[in-house]
Amino acid sequence: MSTVPLLEISNLRAAFPGPNGPVEAVRGIDLTLDEGAVLGIVGESGSGKSVAMMAVLQLLPAAATVTGSARFKGRELVGMPRGQIRQILGREIGCIFQDPLSAFNPVLTIGAQIVEALRLHDRHISRRAALARTHDLLASVSIPQPHLRAAQYPHEFSGGMRQRAMIAMALANSPSLLIADEPTTALDVTVQAQVLDLLRRRAQEDGIGMVLITHDLGVVAGMARNIAVMYGGRVVETGSAEQIFYDTCHPYTRGLIAAMPRMDQSDAPLVSIDGTPPSIFARPPGCSFAPRCHMAEPACSLTDPALVQAGSTLSACLRAHELAAEGNTRVAE
Amino acid sequence: MLRYIIRRILGIPFLLLGVASVAFILSQSTKGDPLSALVPERMMNNPEIVNAVRAQWGLDEPFPVRYVIYMKNLVQGDMGTSFNTRRPVAQDIADRLPATLELVIAAMIIGTTLGIGIGLLSARFRYSVFDNAARGFALLGSSLPIFWSGLIMLYIFSVQLQWTPGTGRLDARTPPPEGGTGFYTVDAALSGNWPLLMEALSHLALPAFVLGWSVIGIVARLVRSSLLDALGQDYVRTARAKGASERVVLINHALRNALIPVLTVLGFTFAYLITGAVLTEAIFSWPGIGSYAVSAARSLDYPAIGGVTIVGATAFLLANLLTDIAYAWANPRIKVSG
Amino acid sequence: MSVAGDNPVVRVGPGLRAWRFLGRLPITGQLGVVVLLFWAITVLTVQFWPIADPLMMAGRRLQPPGLDHWLGTDALGRDVLSRTLHGAAYTIPVSLMVVISAVFIGSVLGAVAGYLGGWVDGVIMRAADVTLSFPPILLAMTVAAALGPGLPNAGLAMVIVWWPIYARLMRAQVLEVRTREHVEAAIAGGAGKTRVLVVHILPLCWTPTLINATMDFGQVALLAASLSFIGLGAVPPSPEWGSMISEGAAKFYSWWIAFGPGMAILSVVLATAFLGDGLRDVFDRRGRA
Numbered sequence: 001m002s003t004v005p006l007l008e009i010s011n012l013r014a015a016f017p018g019p020n021g022p023v024e025a026v027r028g029i030d031l032t033l034d035e036g037a038v039l040g041i042v043g044e045s046g047s048g049k050s051v052a053m054m055a056v057l058q059l060l061p062a063a064a065t066v067t068g069s070a071r072f073k074g075r076e077l078v079g080m081p082r083g084q085i086r087q088i089l090g091r092e093i094g095c096i097f098q099d100p101l102s103a104f105n106p107v108l109t110i111g112a113q114i115v116e117a118l119r120l121h122d123r124h125i126s127r128r129a130a131l132a133r134t135h136d137l138l139a140s141v142s143i144p145q146p147h148l149r150a151a152q153y154p155h156e157f158s159g160g161m162r163q164r165a166m167i168a169m170a171l172a173n174s175p176s177l178l179i180a181d182e183p184t185t186a187l188d189v190t191v192q193a194q195v196l197d198l199l200r201r202r203a204q205e206d207g208i209g210m211v212l213i214t215h216d217l218g219v220v221a222g223m224a225r226n227i228a229v230m231y232g233g234r235v236v237e238t239g240s241a242e243q244i245f246y247d248t249c250h251p252y253t254r255g256l257i258a259a260m261p262r263m264d265q266s267d268a269p270l271v272s273i274d275g276t277p278p279s280i281f282a283r284p285p286g287c288s289f290a291p292r293c294h295m296a297e298p299a300c301s302l303t304d305p306a307l308v309q310a311g312s313t314l315s316a317c318l319r320a321h322e323l324a325a326e327g328n329t330r331v332a333e
Numbered sequence: 334m335l336r337y338i339i340r341r342i343l344g345i346p347f348l349l350l351g352v353a354s355v356a357f358i359l360s361q362s363t364k365g366d367p368l369s370a371l372v373p374e375r376m377m378n379n380p381e382i383v384n385a386v387r388a389q390w391g392l393d394e395p396f397p398v399r400y401v402i403y404m405k406n407l408v409q410g411d412m413g414t415s416f417n418t419r420r421p422v423a424q425d426i427a428d429r430l431p432a433t434l435e436l437v438i439a440a441m442i443i444g445t446t447l448g449i450g451i452g453l454l455s456a457r458f459r460y461s462v463f464d465n466a467a468r469g470f471a472l473l474g475s476s477l478p479i480f481w482s483g484l485i486m487l488y489i490f491s492v493q494l495q496w497t498p499g500t501g502r503l504d505a506r507t508p509p510p511e512g513g514t515g516f517y518t519v520d521a522a523l524s525g526n527w528p529l530l531m532e533a534l535s536h537l538a539l540p541a542f543v544l545g546w547s548v549i550g551i552v553a554r555l556v557r558s559s560l561l562d563a564l565g566q567d568y569v570r571t572a573r574a575k576g577a578s579e580r581v582v583l584i585n586h587a588l589r590n591a592l593i594p595v596l597t598v599l600g601f602t603f604a605y606l607i608t609g610a611v612l613t614e615a616i617f618s619w620p621g622i623g624s625y626a627v628s629a630a631r632s633l634d635y636p637a638i639g640g641v642t643i644v645g646a647t648a649f650l651l652a653n654l655l656t657d658i659a660y661a662w663a664n665p666r667i668k669v670s671g
Numbered sequence: 672m673s674v675a676g677d678n679p680v681v682r683v684g685p686g687l688r689a690w691r692f693l694g695r696l697p698i699t700g701q702l703g704v705v706v707l708l709f710w711a712i713t714v715l716t717v718q719f720w721p722i723a724d725p726l727m728m729a730g731r732r733l734q735p736p737g738l739d740h741w742l743g744t745d746a747l748g749r750d751v752l753s754r755t756l757h758g759a760a761y762t763i764p765v766s767l768m769v770v771i772s773a774v775f776i777g778s779v780l781g782a783v784a785g786y787l788g789g790w791v792d793g794v795i796m797r798a799a800d801v802t803l804s805f806p807p808i809l810l811a812m813t814v815a816a817a818l819g820p821g822l823p824n825a826g827l828a829m830v831i832v833w834w835p836i837y838a839r840l841m842r843a844q845v846l847e848v849r850t851r852e853h854v855e856a857a858i859a860g861g862a863g864k865t866r867v868l869v870v871h872i873l874p875l876c877w878t879p880t881l882i883n884a885t886m887d888f889g890q891v892a893l894l895a896a897s898l899s900f901i902g903l904g905a906v907p908p909s910p911e912w913g914s915m916i917s918e919g920a921a922k923f924y925s926w927w928i929a930f931g932p933g934m935a936i937l938s939v940v941l942a943t944a945f946l947g948d949g950l951r952d953v954f955d956r957r958g959r960a
Contacts, residue, residue, distance in 0.1 A: 638816050
């Protein structure tokens with residue numbers, strides 16, 4: 001077990017030019033991922049979870065400014081010259097994106113795009129060898145008739161199959177880190193489970209570390225070792241999966257857990273969190289969750305709380321200790 | 334895709350019918366006796382010939398009959414006799430077609446390659462000095478009246494700078510090359526006559542450039558905007574996430590998608606070029622269909638006008654058909670699902 | 672002095688609204704407006720300007736540009752600058768009439784086709800297709816030749832060439848809007864077909880037409896000049912821009928003869944292109960905002 005974490009992010013900030021000056025979408029987050037582990041990043045849209053990962057990989061639009069630190073196997077990614085980071089992307093770090101239909105180039109066959117992924121990092125591989133490897137890759141993600149499928153275009157695949165092809169492409173060069181940005185959001189519920197299953201299996205088999213970004217707590221439930229909950233560009237709570245689900249001491253996380261539909265209480269009303277997330281242009285002062293929080297006090301709108309060790313998790317709430325004490329309520333089963 | 338092509342082709346005869354009908358109607362507004370145009374003066378006294386011509390064209394028959402006769406003749410390739418040249422219109426057009434095609438094809442090549450190049454570089458170096466200068470150049474090309482820019486170019490390059498020769502396809506005293514195609518450049522090349530080829534090319538250069546300049550704007554603008562559009566798509570992010578360089582992203586991914594809308598505009602540019610060719614030929618004394626149309630219109634030579642219109646419209650329809658086919662081929666969603 | 676406070680109600684009249692609207696255009700669009708205004712004023716007032724008579728000899732023939740004649744004189748000794756300015760009164764009004772007629776006829780036919788569908792749609796669209804099968808200049812030439820020379824005939828020819836574009840445009844817009852919910856609501860509320868079309872659908876359809884028409888104005892002017900150049904539009908000695916360039920082509924070495932009218936046409940085409948682009952920008956923003 002190496003001592004250097006696979007991915008270590010500190011005080012990461014990402015800002016975009018706005019009508020009245022730069023606007024921060026990510027406001028100083030810290031995250032750690034160990035080799036072979038799965039980190040789940042959970043949050044609503046606008047929380048900055050995707051932007052954070054894209055910022056680390058230099059995949060944001062050119063107008064964005066990224067500051068802070070993101071070390072991959074000890075190497076600093078923020079500010080790394082483009083030529084160097086291109087060697088890492090696609091080889092040591094693989095990405096899968098939310099909508100596989102738009103993430104694949106519609107005018108190239110799936111096979112051609114996977115071959116490209118291979119040849120970008122191995123100049124010497126022949127076309128034939130690359131194609132053979134592509135067929136193997138497609139087979140490894142349970143895509144039937146890989147010879148046939150590789151010659152087809154993205155729109156000829158079903159949604160689930162497309163996503164599996166994207167996973168195959170991301171894993172083509174045996175990366176040590178996989179970034180999965182909302183991998184199941186665009187899929188039917190029945191297919192979601194298959195894809196998650198595949199991800200979990202491959203991650204375990206090959207010892208790949210994974211960052212799983214999603215708005216759905218259910219997705220990270222069986223998969224993540226550690227979870228970070230993001231809101232308004234910040235991490236508001238972080239801890240192991242067990243701790244987050246059972247010992248949460250942040251009102252937002254609580255709300256998220258309560259909002260998960262329960263199979264064993266079929267006539268319980270669906271709970272939701274009132275209000276909508278703030279836009280990055282108009283964040284409320286102090287804690288950005290305060291306007292929607294049942295437990296908000298006047299002090300909450302004055303200071304933005306820092307992460308504190310309240311119960312077993314690190315929580316960014318002024319009243320975290322109260323929640324911790326109240327805790328063990330077994331909110332989720 | 335085959336189904337799509339067949340569907341498109343089936344629509345053509347109807348349109349051609351419409352085109353020919355319009356040409357017929359317009360040709361019936363002749364002011365003056367068509368008979369005197371069809372029969373040479375000295376034969377007017379010959380009743381046999383006069384009657385034969387009357388019968389052939391149904392000059393005494395009512396309107397619907399004349400229509401049918403017109404269509405019948407048309408299908409057989411007979412478009413009447415030109416008032417001016419006294420020769421069959423079909424013959425006139427056939428003689429002059431290669432000249433116009435040579436000009437239009439050369440202009441198309443110049444226009445699209447420069448247009449794609451400018452659009453590509455404009456998108457890559459957005460907002461730079463080059464981008465603005467290039468777009469200004471393209472805008473100027475599509476805003477200048479061709480008959481004026483042709484004059485200016487001729488004045489600057491032929492008269493003042495003497496870089497290009499004067500009007501016409503060849504110098505006045507040079508005989509045209511032997512050859513079947515009627516394309517002076519092709520014929521000269523095929524017969525290995527290099528000096529003649531150079532001469533033909535030098536005469537072709539300026540009019541082709543002037544004509545091509547008028548479409549550079551359309552093509553460049555479209556390439557630039559569809560490239561920028563493509564560059565904003567998710568698959569570009571995926572490609573970058575795979576470690577692709579900007580060049581690979583631009584050419585292998587963005588450009589391939591961006592060229593699809595450009596294909597659709599090629600048919601349109603061809604139409605634009607036909608329009609421009611008419612005026613360009615007038616300025617450069619290019620003996621093609623365009624100048625034929627102009628002199629026909631000026632002298633109210635109705636059979637010739639009708640003939641040119643039909644041929645022009647047919648070329649137009651074919652260009653659009655080819656464009657649609659090319660688009661269907663390039664866009665896999667249509668190609669695969671038919 | 673009102674007790675309620677000292678914020679007077681500002682009534683925004685149409686003049687101020689127009690001014691503000693123009694202010695939202697990008698700088699190129701504003702330039703376009705200025706140029707077009709210049710030509711509009713010229714058309715309306717040029718007869719009263721103290722410049723040379725465009726039809727009379729004003730100096731020696733074929734003089735190059737100089738202090739007496741800023742753009743020189745032509746083959747008959749007429750002042751080129753004066754002829755250029757007077758020429759606006761031929762090209763601009765004709766182009767305006769053509770665009771308005773084509774837009775009106777085309778839009779009406781297109782709206783009817785889009786809304787009624789069925790065989791009406793079929794007939795109108797086939798007619799449009801056939802018309803669009805012709806290269807525009809050939810069709811215009813043919814019709815103009817059939818009708819005889821003269822600017823009004825050329826104008827009619829151009830209307831025939833242009834209406835299908837607006838028919839298609841309006842039809843596409845109508846087809847899109849009629850599926851929207853407020854139209855269903857109106858129909859469910861018992862509104863008759865005409866009322867639905869005129870009150871609920873058409874007001875949302877005019878933006879692309881307006882933008883297109885603005886840019887087409889320049890193209891129509893170009894086509895009008897082209898027809899005159901060939902000899903099918905305005906008849907000499909009218910100082911129409913296209914025929915002036917034709918005269919300039921005959922007197923090739925006296926480049927100034929064609930320069931005035933050429934620049935005039937160029938300015939109109941560029942102005943309308945910029946204005947059309949600017950309008951598109953403004954409407955885009957409004958649509959998104």
